[in-house]
Amino acid sequence: MHAESKESLYERTDKLRKLNNEALNVYCGIKENSDNPPDFYEDVKPFADKVKACADKWKPLAEQWVVEDRPPYFYLKQIEDTHENLLISSVLAFQTDTKEKRFREMIQSIDYILSGIKNVLNE
Template structure:
């Protein structure tokens, strides 16, 4: 598998994860019950962190070499950072709604832009 194919695959996986995290966040907010950290949050966040680390490396390299329109390495880095944060915050009722949704929308936008440019 080429780096290009792997980047596309990881971007799609992370996009699904970002959408899932928004759904989880809305569920947690509506029920008022946080998820168990060790049984639910940690395993999911670790899985996303693994994908995210690989994605960030591939995406930054791709942006530097291909120079796609409207994408810069700093945006990849920011999306990666936001993704790490929301992959944990989504599961807790104390999370700020505006901050979470702004971060999630930012991640979703960058992931979609990467897919569009690929």
């Protein structure tokens, strides 16, 4: 994989980690302030669209990296699952009935993969 593609993958991975953390912060805020639900068009959709746009650009780069560089412990299925989980968590973060344990585990799972990718790219 070209150096500039790796740099782009690193930047997008970093951005997704921040958005993933933002989803967790949103979720915690919604839990604390459950009597004031978020507006779908003002809050939920813009955030979900931002995550989707970033994740959709990240996925082919990450897949190319896995195929070409064959990093240890990273597989195409993980990239696919992480992409899907990012899209799901960006919406679940705004729902007051989201189960906390499951949501936090999803956030941790996403972060584990994204952190791992960043660490390998840093080597």
